[in-house]
Amino acid sequence: MSRNARRVFGGVTLVLLAITAVLALWVSPADKEQGDAMRLLYLHVPTAWLAYLAFFVTALASALWLWPRTRSTTWDLLAGASAEVGVLFTGLMLMLGSLWGRPIWGTWWEWDARLTTTAVLFFLYLGYLALRRTADTSEQRGKRCAIAALIAFADVPIVHFSVNWWQTLHQTGTVFNPKLDVQIHGTMAVTLLLSVLSFTMLYVCLTLSRLRLAELEEGREQRELELAIAERIAAEHPEPAVTV
């Protein structure tokens, strides 16, 4: 994506986020049972969706790195960038769920299947980000982290289907439930759709920027390494003095 295209995309994202905020806080009606607390849905659902999407991108990029035909440092860096943004959205999702649960369920936290598996997901990817910092070479980092990302991704379907597999305090999906029976309509549905779209665009902006940063830092580290090797060789094998 060219610099101008990135700017236009970022600008459209900001405008859509602003429209989403107006719709979510002022235009969309309060829920007849939950009151205004329901407005947290317009942040909680997109952050949950982005946690899934970000970790799916991490897993896909990791698989592409592991496959010899498509192996490229870019896949490893994209996996790391997407995981970092995914951890941010997962943390926000947990915080928003807790803020929503307090007035509706009467508790900040409950060790039910959905909440527990989501907390596990958050800590799995925090561990993944820590693992990225432990490797000495990019090859070592790519291999370790690709395997870890594929193992960690196994928790994503467990999180999603936990509300169907076990009795939980958390409700089943508003849109993606087993019967695909959409339980939101009118202005509320439009607002939810727009919030998912604008947050997905924000995810794209943040991940591409994080990837660009990782590529620049990787290039700088490579240049510093090459310089250090050249200095070491020069120190060990000094050129003989030229006599005339």
Place this chain on the structure above:
Amino acid sequence: MDHNWGYVAAGYGITTGALLVYGGWLWNRLRRAQQSATDGD
């Protein structure tokens, strides 16, 4: 029906704050890395 605007304000406020802090940190680091790459060329 209790409207619970306090929880809504906290949720929207913390989300906006966290995204601004992360976006600002990223933008700043990216700007410095681009500058450093240009100087190194």
